[in-house]
Amino acid sequence: MDKMIFGRYYPGNSFVHRLDPRLKLVVNIMFIVLIFLIKHWYDYALLGGVVIAGVLLSGVSLKFFLRGLRPMLWLILFTVGLQLFFTSGQHVYWQWGVLSLSQEGLINATYIALRFLLIIFMSTLLTLTTQPLAIADGMEYLIRPLKVVHFPVNDVALMLSIALRFVPKLMDETTKIMNAQRARGVDFNNGSLIKRVKALIPLLIPLMMSSLDIATDLTTAMISRGYRDGEGRTRYRILKWQRADSLTLVAFVVITVVAII
Amino acid sequence: MTEQPIIRVKNVTYSYPYADKPALNKINLTIQAGQWVAIVGHNGSGKSTLAKTFNGLIEPQSGEIYFNGKLLNEETVFDVRSKLGIVFQNPDNQFVGATVADDVAFGMENNGVPRDEMITRVEAALRQVHMWDYRHQEPARLSGGQKQRVALAGVLAQRPQVIILDEATSMLDPQGRREIINLMTQLRQDGNFTIISITHDVDEAALTDQLVVIDDGVLVNTGTPSELFADPEQLHRHGLTVPLSARISQQLRTADYALPDRYLNDRQLVDELWTLHSKM
Numbered sequence: 442m443d444k445m446i447f448g449r450y451y452p453g454n455s456f457v458h459r460l461d462p463r464l465k466l467v468v469n470i471m472f473i474v475l476i477f478l479i480k481h482w483y484d485y486a487l488l489g490g491v492v493i494a495g496v497l498l499s500g501v502s503l504k505f506f507l508r509g510l511r512p513m514l515w516l517i518l519f520t521v522g523l524q525l526f527f528t529s530g531q532h533v534y535w536q537w538g539v540l541s542l543s544q545e546g547l548i549n550a551t552y553i554a555l556r557f558l559l560i561i562f563m564s565t566l567l568t569l570t571t572q573p574l575a576i577a578d579g580m581e582y583l584i585r586p587l588k589v590v591h592f593p594v595n596d597v598a599l600m601l602s603i604a605l606r607f608v609p610k611l612m613d614e615t616t617k618i619m620n621a622q623r624a625r626g627v628d629f630n631n632g633s634l635i636k637r638v639k640a641l642i643p644l645l646i647p648l649m650m651s652s653l654d655i656a657t658d659l660t661t662a663m664i665s666r667g668y669r670d671g672e673g674r675t676r677y678r679i680l681k682w683q684r685a686d687s688l689t690l691v692a693f694v695v696i697t698v699v700a701i702i
Numbered sequence: 703m704t705e706q707p708i709i710r711v712k713n714v715t716y717s718y719p720y721a722d723k724p725a726l727n728k729i730n731l732t733i734q735a736g737q738w739v740a741i742v743g744h745n746g747s748g749k750s751t752l753a754k755t756f757n758g759l760i761e762p763q764s765g766e767i768y769f770n771g772k773l774l775n776e777e778t779v780f781d782v783r784s785k786l787g788i789v790f791q792n793p794d795n796q797f798v799g800a801t802v803a804d805d806v807a808f809g810m811e812n813n814g815v816p817r818d819e820m821i822t823r824v825e826a827a828l829r830q831v832h833m834w835d836y837r838h839q840e841p842a843r844l845s846g847g848q849k850q851r852v853a854l855a856g857v858l859a860q861r862p863q864v865i866i867l868d869e870a871t872s873m874l875d876p877q878g879r880r881e882i883i884n885l886m887t888q889l890r891q892d893g894n895f896t897i898i899s900i901t902h903d904v905d906e907a908a909l910t911d912q913l914v915v916i917d918d919g920v921l922v923n924t925g926t927p928s929e930l931f932a933d934p935e936q937l938h939r940h941g942l943t944v945p946l947s948a949r950i951s952q953q954l955r956t957a958d959y960a961l962p963d964r965y966l967n968d969r970q971l972v973d974e975l976w977t978l979h980s981k982m
C-alpha cells in the first residue's frame with residue numbers, strides 16, 4: 442500500500458538531489474514542451490543524452506526508473522500500437538482490413554515510444570530526487586505571479602504540502618480499518634468483482650469519517666496557532682538558488698536552442 | 703497577586719449547534735497570572751469547550767472573555783492566540799510542518815516573525831523540551847511523548863503568557879506522561895507562565911495551585927487541591943475519582959488523627975503514618 446506515487450522519493454545527496462526544486466520543475470516543463478517540438482532523430486538522441494546524464498548524476502539505480510514506467514506501460518503499448526497499425530503510408534509491409542504496417546507507422550511509433558520514455562524518465566528523475574514537500578515549495582514559487590489575479594497562492598501551497606504529508610497517514614488509516622474489517626470476517630481479496638467492490642464500502646465510510654476527524658483536529662490546531670491567510674506570513678523554510686542551479690539552467694537553455702534550430 | 707487576572711470568564715454560555723443542552727452554562731472564572739490551574743470534570747463535561755473559548759476557537763452565545771483585561775473580540779483574537787498556546791489531546795493530528803523544526807515555526811510564521819528571529823527561537827524552544835536533536839525528523843515518526851514535547855515547543859516558541867494542555871498526557875504511556883509533567887513543573891519554576899491543565903490525572907491535578915471542577919457545563923467548585931480533595935464525596939458526585947490516599951487521609955482526619963491539612967500522595971501519606979506511628 443505504501444509504495445504509491447508519493448512515496449517514490451529516493452533519499453540521497455547527489456548533484457541532482459541538491460538542485461533547487463524550482464529548477465527541476467522548470468526544466469521538466471521545458472523538457473516536455475521541447476519533446477513535442479523536435480522532429481529529427483538527432484534531437485531525440487540529444488534529449489536522450491540529457492536524460493541519461495541526469496540518471497547517472499542522480500546516483501539512483503536504473504530499476505527505480507523502470508518501476509516508474511510500470512503504471513504507464515499499458516498506455517504506452519496502446520498508443521504505440523495505434524500508431525503502428527493505423528498510420529497509412531507509402532511503404533506498406535503488411536495489410537489486413539483497416540490495419541496496416543507501414544514504414545511511416547513504424548517511425549511514428551518509435552518516436553511516440555521515445556517521447557513517452559523520455560518524459561517519464563525525466564519526471565521520475567524529479568520525483569526520485571526531490572522530496573514531495575520541496576516540490577510543493579517549488580510550485581508555490583512558480584505560481585506566485587498568480588497573486589496578481591488574487592489567486593490564494595499561500596493557501597494552495599499549504600494545502601498541497603499538508604495533503605502530500607497526509608497521504609501516508611491515510612494509508613495507515615486504511616490498513617488499520619481493513620484489518621479491523623478483516624477481523625470481522627470481511628474478505629477483500631476473493632469473490633466476484635461486484636462482491637469485492639461491495640466489500641470496499643465498509644472501508645470507505647470509516648475512512649471518510651476518520652479523515653474528517655483528522656481534518657477537524659488539524660484545523661483547530663492551525664487556527665489556535667494563529668493561522669489566518671497568506672497575508673503577512675513569514676517563512677521559516679526557504680529555497681536557496683545556487684550557482685549549480687544557474688549553470689544547469691543555462692546548459693538546458695543552450696540544449697533547447699540547439700534542439701529547436 | 704492583586705494585579706488584574708490574566709483570564710476572566712464572565713457569564714459565558716455556549717451551546718453547540720443542534721445540542722439540546724448548553725455545553726457551557728453561565729461560567730464565571732478568574733485565573734491569576736503565574737498560577738497553575740487544573741480544570742477537571744468527567745468526560746463530556748465541557749472542559750475542552752471552555753478552553754476553546756479562551757482563544758476564540760469558539761464564540762460563546764453570551765458572556766465575555768477578558769485576556770489581560772482586554773475583551774476578546776475580532777480585533778484582539780489574533781493577539782490572544784499568539785499569547786495563549788494550546789497543546790491538544792491527540793498528538794497525531796496537530797502537526798502542520800513537515801519536520802519538527804518546521805512545525806515549531808508554524809505559529810511564528812503566522813504572526814510574521816522575521817526569519818532570523820524564528821531560527822533562534824526554534825532552537826531555544828526545541829532545546830527547552832530536549833528535542834533539538836530531532837529537528838530534521840518528520841513529526842509522524844516520533845513517539846507520543848516526543849510529539850507532545852514538540853507541540854509544546856511550538857507553543858513555547860511563540861513566547862506565550864498562557865499554556866493550556868488539553869489532556870495532553872492522556873494518550874501517553876506513564877513514561878511519556880511523566881516527561882510532560884516534569885517539563886511543566888520545570889517551566890513553572892523558571893518562566894512566568896500561567897499554566898492551565900485539563901486533566902483526568904489526579905496526581906497532576908494535585909500539583910496545581912487551583913482546581914476548577916466542571917460538571918455538565920456548570921462550574922461547580924473551585925479551590926486549592928487540598929481544599930477540594932478534603933471533600934472526596936463531593937468530587938465523587940461530579941464523576942471524579944479521588945486518589946485513594948486522599949480518601950484514607952480524609953477518614954483518618956475525621957477519626958481525629960493529626961494529619962496535615964493538604965493533599966498527600968501515597969508516599970507522603972505513608973511517611974505521615976510512620977510519623978504518627980512513632981509518636982504513639
Ligand SMILES: Nc1ncnc2c1ncn2[C@@H]1O[C@H](COP(=O)(O)OP(=O)(O)OP(=O)(O)O)[C@@H](O)[C@H]1O
Pocket residue numbers: 718719721725743744745746747748749750751752869
Ligand atoms: N463539535 C461538537 N459538536 C457538537 N457537540 C459537541 C462538539 N464537541 C463537544 N460537544 C459536546 O459538548 C459537550 C462538552 O464537550 P467537551 O469536549 O467540552 O467535553 P470535555 O469535558 O472536554 O470531555 P473529555 O474529557 O471527553 O475531553 C459534550 O456533551 C459533547 O458531546
Ligand SMILES: [Mg+2]
Pocket residue numbers: 749750751868869
Ligand atoms: Mg476534552
